[in-house]
Each structure stands twice: as C-alpha cells, then as structure tokens.
Amino acid sequence: MSFRVSWHNLIERLDELPEGATLRTPLSHDRFRITDVQEHRVVIRFTHSGDSQPLQQDQFETLYRRITDSEAGFELDRLPPNADPYPAVWSLHPRFEIDEDASVIVEKDGPTTTQILDAGDETESEQKERTEPDLDVYADALLLVDVLERHEVTTLDEMDTDVLVNLYTLLSDVQRNGNDLRKDVSDVLLSRLHHDQPVSGPFGSVQRTTRRNRSLKPDEEVLETLEEAGIERERVLGVDRSKVDDAIEVTPLSDSDVYDIEESAYVRKAEVDEEHKETRLQGLKDQLAATEGNEAKELRGEIKELENRIAELTEFKSGSRFHTHTRGGP
Structure with a gap:
C-alpha cells in the first residue's frame, strides 16, 4: 500500500x-x-x-x-x-x-x-483528587513557601536574624531532600533513556549522558607501564597527601609546616528543630484544608509551582530535526 x-x-x-x-x-x-x-x-x-x-x-x-x-x-x-x-x-x-x-x-x-x-x-x-505525597521535600517545601509568603526576602539585609536562620535551614533541607529525590528519579529514568536521545516532558527534556571516571591502577603496575614507555619514575612520583597527614601525627610538626593554609568563613546548619517544624507544618495543612475559594487555589498553585521547580532536573535542550520548517517530526 x-x-x-x-x-x-x-x-x-x-x-x-x-x-x-x-x-x-x-x-x-x-x-x-x-x-x-x-x-x-x-x-x-x-x-x-x-x-x-x-x-x-x-x-x-x-x-x-x-x-x-x-x-x-x-x-x-x-x-x-x-x-x-x-x-x-x-x-x-x-x-x-x-x-x-x-x-x-x-x-x-x-x-x-x-x-x-x-x-x-x-x-x-482528571478528576482524581490531589493527595499529599509522603515526601520530606514536600513538607519542607510547604514550610519554605510559608516563610517566603510572610517575609520580604528581596531585602535580606533588613530581615531579623532568626528569620534568616529559618530561611537558611529550610533552603538547606529542601536542597538536600530534593537532591535525594532527584537521584531516585534519575535512577528510574536511566532505565528508560537510550541512545542519547532527548525525551521531552511539559517542563523540559532529559537525555542519557555518560560520565567517564578514572582511577589509577596499582602504583607498581603504573610505574612499570610508564617505564616501558620511556617515562622515568621520578617524573610521576609526588607527595601523597594522605601519607603526609599520617606522618604529621607521629611528629612534632604542625599543619602550617607543610600546608599553605587559607581560612574562609561559611554558614553551616548545626541542627534542626523537627518538633517546631512539624507543629508549623500541621498548622499549614489545617489552614489549607479549611481554606476555600481563590485564596486556597492561589496557595495550592504556589505550592505546586514550587514542587515543579524542585522537580526540574535539566535545562531545555533541543536536538536535530529532519525538517527545519516545522516544530517536529520523524
């Protein structure tokens, strides 16, 4: 035919x-x-x-x-x-x-x-009611949305320290739990992606890529292989940091004797008040359940938007097409 x-x-x-x-x-x-x-x-x-x-x-x-x-x-x-x-x-x-x-x-x-x-x-x-996922990232994202709504985060310098601490803690939790979920999603996607062919969804596209990791073979094998190729051992031998650290421990030397040390300050999350988070989260859930009309719709929309941003894994990348005059086709 x-x-x-x-x-x-x-x-x-x-x-x-x-x-x-x-x-x-x-x-x-x-x-x-x-x-x-x-x-x-x-x-x-x-x-x-x-x-x-x-x-x-x-x-x-x-x-x-x-x-x-x-x-x-x-x-x-x-x-x-x-x-x-x-x-x-x-x-x-x-x-x-x-x-x-x-x-x-x-x-x-x-x-x-x-x-x-x-x-x-x-x-x-289409009519299936939306259910609350049992995911840490969802709970933390909901709390984060609450903080973002109640404070003007575009002027961080004017915010109280305790609010900044809350904001940093929640951002850290969302990032950590979001990365854990992203890893789980990635593991499933790897079994479905083939031949480096991008697969598209409503928010973007993903494709399978290969990362090449290298690790040296045993020292003696590497040295013998290089010597056979005309490379003297002295050219590749260097200082092993782990062995230097072991040596310092049994000598009166200090780190500064063998290291150039440069200090920089950063913020690290020390602990999380899970009980307070859970109390606040339950309050938000109760408020959301009791709210009706446009206010509830807007709040659910903002939560959904935040979930989608967390779930975005890649930037949009388009591949080649058979014909350039149309949006897509075989």
Whole structure:
C-alpha cells in the first residue's frame, strides 16, 4: 500500500474520531487531542499544557517510509525531539501498531491497537483528587513557601536574624531532600533513556549522558607501564597527601609546616528543630484544608509551582530535526 493511500485512510480515521478523544504519546506519555485535520497536516493540542503543535504530512511520510522499510519496525528511541505524537497518530491507522515493550512502531496485517485512551479513564484521571505525597521535600517545601509568603526576602539585609536562620535551614533541607529525590528519579529514568536521545516532558527534556571516571591502577603496575614507555619514575612520583597527614601525627610538626593554609568563613546548619517544624507544618495543612475559594487555589498553585521547580532536573535542550520548517517530526 502506498503512502498516499495510507495517508488518506488515516485522515478518514481521524475525521471519525469522537469529540474529545484523547491520545497518549508512547515515550513521554503526554496526552493530546486532535483539534484540526487538513489535507497536508494534523493539528494537536496537549491537554496538560494547552500548547498546540502542527504535525506535517511530509513528516508522516518520513516515518511511514522508515516503518515499512524495516521488518522489525521503527525504533521509537530514534525519534527526533518533539516527534513523539507522530507514531501515536499513526497508530490510529488499521495497519500500524505501537509495541511499547519493544519500543517500536510496526506495520501489521491483522487487527491493531491504538494510543487512544478511553474517555472514562481520562475523566477518572482528571478528576482524581490531589493527595499529599509522603515526601520530606514536600513538607519542607510547604514550610519554605510559608516563610517566603510572610517575609520580604528581596531585602535580606533588613530581615531579623532568626528569620534568616529559618530561611537558611529550610533552603538547606529542601536542597538536600530534593537532591535525594532527584537521584531516585534519575535512577528510574536511566532505565528508560537510550541512545542519547532527548525525551521531552511539559517542563523540559532529559537525555542519557555518560560520565567517564578514572582511577589509577596499582602504583607498581603504573610505574612499570610508564617505564616501558620511556617515562622515568621520578617524573610521576609526588607527595601523597594522605601519607603526609599520617606522618604529621607521629611528629612534632604542625599543619602550617607543610600546608599553605587559607581560612574562609561559611554558614553551616548545626541542627534542626523537627518538633517546631512539624507543629508549623500541621498548622499549614489545617489552614489549607479549611481554606476555600481563590485564596486556597492561589496557595495550592504556589505550592505546586514550587514542587515543579524542585522537580526540574535539566535545562531545555533541543536536538536535530529532519525538517527545519516545522516544530517536529520523524
């Protein structure tokens, strides 16, 4: 079957979609709806962000060629940035199906499944009440928001010392617990990212990178290898700091005898009053639960915004695209 025939079959399927039908991208699992179907493009709108994106016919053709040229299908990890919706739309065609376990989109002769979601599933997800996560970073972030709301932090020099102490303590706790959560998120993401291909979400994109760490082999092995290469031992032998510290302990020498010492002052968190934090936190939760109207909505919005900022892991980076005249496509 030619692309032109397949394209018109797809267009017919899109025209027959019920109003409000929601699809899901296979990689980032973003939900979107088709808002306009034209001869040479399909326009979609993401339900979470409200952003629109045109999907061009020539990009659909590129993906079609790559799918049909491979017996095993096209690997979704090879999609360019922002091209995640294309295979989701192609899955509406009766001969194309996404295998998420194998992370490919394939052409089949028999019945296929699509990325369209049941309306009931979407409604249940959208109407699900927001629950309080059992995370330290959430509790500390809530307390931090409270301090930021009650004090003018743009004029730190004018703030009382005890307020600055509270602010520093909470910032430190949020940073520490946020980093712990970021590490947990990173461990899970590593199992899902492949081939240095960026994967996008509503707030940014991430990609798998490799860091190269080096550690010297045993001293004698290194020295012998260098000597065989014509490097004398004396050129690489130096002072081992750990051995110097051990030597100082059994001699009358002081640190200043062998070290150039430069002192600098910094602030270090000494202790945290967990009981006071818990009391204040419970008060905020009670206040939030009892508050109604715009005030509650604004407070929840600010808390959500802070959570999102903590969860942001990377800066936005875009990769290459097949065509520069469109936002994205295979």
